[in-house]
Amino acid sequence: MHENQIGINTEMGDGKIILHLDMDSFYASVEIRDNPSLSGRPVVVGADPMHGTGRGVVSTCSYEARAYGLHSGMPISQAYHLCPHAVFIRPRMALYAAVSSRIMQILKSMTPEIEQVSIDEAYCDLTGDQSYVRASSHAEDIKQVIREQEGLTCSVGLGPSRIYAKMASEQQKPDGCVIIPPEDLLSFLHPLPVGKIPGIGKRSVAVLASIGILTVGDIARCDIQILQDLFGSHAVRLSEIARGLDREGLRTSGKRKSISREHTFLKDSLSPDEILSSLHEMVLSVCHELERRDSYSRTIGLRIRDSGFITKTRSVTLIQPTREVRIIENAIDTLFAEMWDMTPVRLIGIRVSGLVHHDPVQRTLFDF
Numbered sequence: 362m363h364e365n366q367i368g369i370n371t372e373m374g375d376g377k378i379i380l381h382l383d384m385d386s387f388y389a390s391v392e393i394r395d396n397p398s399l400s401g402r403p404v405v406v407g408a409d410p411m412h413g414t415g416r417g418v419v420s421t422c423s424y425e426a427r428a429y430g431l432h433s434g435m436p437i438s439q440a441y442h443l444c445p446h447a448v449f450i451r452p453r454m455a456l457y458a459a460v461s462s463r464i465m466q467i468l469k470s471m472t473p474e475i476e477q478v479s480i481d482e483a484y485c486d487l488t489g490d491q492s493y494v495r496a497s498s499h500a501e502d503i504k505q506v507i508r509e510q511e512g513l514t515c516s517v518g519l520g521p522s523r524i525y526a527k528m529a530s531e532q533q534k535p536d537g538c539v540i541i542p543p544e545d546l547l548s549f550l551h552p553l554p555v556g557k558i559p560g561i562g563k564r565s566v567a568v569l570a571s572i573g574i575l576t577v578g579d580i581a582r583c584d585i586q587i588l589q590d591l592f593g594s595h596a597v598r599l600s601e602i603a604r605g606l607d608r609e610g611l612r613t614s615g616k617r618k619s620i621s622r623e624h625t626f627l628k629d630s631l632s633p634d635e636i637l638s639s640l641h642e643m644v645l646s647v648c649h650e651l652e653r654r655d656s657y658s659r660t661i662g663l664r665i666r667d668s669g670f671i672t673k674t675r676s677v678t679l680i681q682p683t684r685e686v687r688i689i690e691n692a693i694d695t696l697f698a699e700m701w702d703m704t705p706v707r708l709i710g711i712r713v714s715g716l717v718h719h720d721p722v723q724r725t726l727f728d729f
C-alpha cells in the first residue's frame with residue numbers, strides 16, 4: 362500500500378486539544394470516601410499537629426477545612442490554631458498510590474495518550490476528538506467513570522495547550538469542567554491575575570505589580586524588552602502564553618511517533634551511488650534509534666528535494682513492523698527508484714513511523 366504525497370508533510374501542530382485532570386483534595390477525599398462519617402467535616406491529611414506544637418505541614422485538606430484558610434504546604438501547627446476541631450489524619454501513601462494507579466489506568470483506557478505529572482494529576486491528548494464539543498463530552502465521560510469506579514471527583518480543563526488546560530482546570534474546583542477553545546482563549550486569559558500562570562510565584566507577582574502589571578492581559582501588552590529584563594530567557598515564552606500563542610502538547614518524550622533523518626548535499630547530487638550510500642547511512646542510524654527505543658516501524662518514508670526546491674515525499678507501509686536494516690534499506694531503495702527523475706538532488710530524508718513496541722516475530726505465528 363502506497364501513500365503518495367507531493368510536498369512536505371506537515372504534522373498537525375496547531376489544532377491540539379489538551380485535557381488537564383486534577384483530583385479534588387485527593388488524599389482527604391480518599392480518607393472521606395473510606396470513612397463516610399468524615400463527610401462534611403474539615404479533614405486535614407498531614408503531619409501530627411501535637412495540639413499545636415507539631416512540626417511538618419498539611420499535605421491536603423478538604424474544602425471544609427479550606428474555608429478556615431487552611432491549604433496544602435501550611436505548617437501543621439498553624440492549621441491547628443486556625444481550625445483545632447478539624448480531623449487530623451496521618452497520610453496513608455500506599456493507599457493513595459493504589460487509587461492513583463487505578464485512576465491513571467482509567468485515563469489510559471479512555472484516551473489515546475496520557476502524561477501523568479503527579480499522583481493526582483495528568484494531561485491527556487484529546488486532539489483526535491477533533492472538536493471541543495466532542496472533547497468536552499469525552500471529558501464528562503472520564504469524570505463520570507472515575508466517580509463511578511472510585512467514588513471521587515476531579516476537576517478538568519480543556520484547551521489548546523497543556524498550560525491553558527491546567528489554568529482552565531484550576532478555574533472551577535471542585536468537580537469542575539472548564540472548556541477554553543482557541544476562540545475564547547484571550548477573553549479567558551486577559552482578565553486573570555498574573556499569578557494564575559503556572560510558574561509565576563509570589564515573588565514574580567510582586568515584581569510585576571511594582572511596574573503596574575497585574576493581569577495576564579497586561580503581560581500580553583507589555584514590551585518584550587521589559588519582560589526580558591525581568592525574566593531573561595523565559596520572557597518570550599511568558600509573552601506567548603499571555604498572548605494565547607502557546608501550543609505545547611504532552612511531554613511524552615521517548616514516545617514520539619516517528620523518527621526521521623535528513624541530509625543536505627553540499628553540492629546538488631546527480632550520483633545515485635552517492636545518494637544511496639547517504640540514505641543507507643541514515644537507515645543505519647534510524648535502526649539504532651528504533652533499537653534504543655525498543656520499537657519497530659511499519660511505515661517507511663522517503664523525501665527528495667531537488668535543486669529547484671520541489672519536494673516529493675512517498676512512503677510504503679509494510680505487512681509487519683520491523684527494525685531490520687536490510688528490510689528498511691530495500692524499502693528505501695525501491696522508493697528511490699520509483700521517485701527519482703534524474704534531476705539534481707539537494708536534500709534527502711527518511712522517516713519511519715507507525716511505531717509499535719511489540720515483537721513482530723511473535724506475531725508471525727498468527728499471521729502466517
Ligand SMILES: [Mg+2]
Pocket residue numbers: 383384385386387481
Ligand atoms: Mg489535586
